[in-house]
Amino acid sequence: MFKADLINQLTEKMKLQGREVSKTHAEAFLSALGEVTQEALAKGDDVTLPGLGKLSLAERAEREGRNPRTGETITIAASRSAKFSVSKDLKTAVNR
Structure with a gap:
């Protein structure tokens, strides 16, 4: 699954839960998750x-x-x- 596919799946899942999330917000969330994960690992945190x-x-x-x-x-x-x-x-x- 590529990044665009993941973003589409995330927006669809959120829509099914009654929460409208734009693809822009889903992409921003995914990017932020990656950054936070990299920073934590660089500090030695799990x-x-x-x-x-x-x-x-x-x-x-x-x-x-x-x-x-x-x-x-x-x-x-x-x-x-x-x-x-x-x-x-x-x-x-x-x-x-």
Whole structure:
């Protein structure tokens, strides 16, 4: 599902709940959610998305790797990456 599809689905769901939300407002909400999530993760905070799961940071230690073209051993620097843990509700919904 692309961003435009998600925005359309959000506006339709809200309409079914008796709340009129424009596509502009839905897009603004989606953008704000992305910004808030990025800022929280950058600070090291976890972000729980009810019904979906939890985003958190995973620390990756420095490690040895191999250049696939030359076979040369290289050092891959330590880094942080986002990790998503799926909620039980989402797992249940997907496995119906």
